[in-house]
Amino acid sequence: MDNERMDTYLASISKPLPKVLCDIEKEALADYVPIIRKSAQRYLQWMIALKQPKRILEIGTAVGFSGSLMALAAGPDCRITTIENYEKRFAVAEANFKRAGVWEQMEFLKGDAADILPTLEGTYDLIFMDASKGQYIYFWEEVKRLMASGSVLITDNVLQEGSLLDSHYAVCRRDRTIHKRMREFLASQMQDDAYVCDILPMGDGLSVCLKK
Numbered sequence: 001m002d003n004e005r006m007d008t009y010l011a012s013i014s015k016p017l018p019k020v021l022c023d024i025e026k027e028a029l030a031d032y033v034p035i036i037r038k039s040a041q042r043y044l045q046w047m048i049a050l051k052q053p054k055r056i057l058e059i060g061t062a063v064g065f066s067g068s069l070m071a072l073a074a075g076p077d078c079r080i081t082t083i084e085n086y087e088k089r090f091a092v093a094e095a096n097f098k099r100a101g102v103w104e105q106m107e108f109l110k111g112d113a114a115d116i117l118p119t120l121e122g123t124y125d126l127i128f129m130d131a132s133k134g135q136y137i138y139f140w141e142e143v144k145r146l147m148a149s150g151s152v153l154i155t156d157n158v159l160q161e162g163s164l165l166d167s168h169y170a171v172c173r174r175d176r177t178i179h180k181r182m183r184e185f186l187a188s189q190m191q192d193d194a195y196v197c198d199i200l201p202m203g204d205g206l207s208v209c210l211k212k
Contacts, residue, residue: 007202011038018072020100024065033089035065036130037203040156044128047208048073051152053125058082059113059139060131063089064096070128071102081107081124083116083131117142123151130156137185144194147211158186159205 016022028035036044044066053074058067061084071080080102084093090110097103109116113131117139124146129139136155143153189197189209197209 007037007039010042014038014042017041017069018100021065021069021072024063024068024096024100028063028065031063033063035062036069036156039202040206041066041069043200043202043206044070044154045073047126047152047154051126054078055122055124055126056080057120057124057127057143057146059117059127059129059143060084061089061093061108062086062130064093064100066128066130067093067106068097068100068102070126071097071105072100076105078105079107080105081109081120083109083111083113085110085112085131113139117146120146122146123148125151127151127153128156129153133157134181137181137188140185140188144211149211151211153207153209153211155185155207155209157204158182158199158207159201 017025025035048070054077056070056074056078058070058080061067061082064082067080067082071078074080082093084090087110090108094103094108097106097108114135127143127146129136129143131139136158147153186199186207189195189207190199192209195209195211197207200206200208
């Protein structure tokens, strides 16, 4: 099956995003800022409708597109903690949260997730991770502490444009560390008896883990 053609078709019959999200998405793409693909957008909206989360954690704010999408989908009673390390995106993300009307729902933490995650307390109903791919294996250990029974973790971009399926030796030398760590991350998820996990071949790959 041609996944790209399928994504194009599904996008053509799906409800359009609110105009403010369309504008943020268009601006992000024009500035070459990677944001979640259409299929991942639909899946997040579906999962939020199913789970009705009251607390969401996002690792990787970027320009605030996915955080705004989740806030609008979850409604004003949901609180979202979002973490971003790239200083040049701080002001853009904050401005986008405000224009989307979700700023009051956001707790915007600025800094390295490796430093911030250990300071977080309590648990989250839904966690969305879309950050430095080579750090997923390390974030996973902290994220597990922040999940209760029924919590869901969704991780984006896990198939690395299909290169994850290639042999270690077929991957460019500069990409081998990320390739190795991503494989370790996914294996750790899939083999953890405390979770039910799967990998969905949508967008650039989503891993989805439910804590038992």
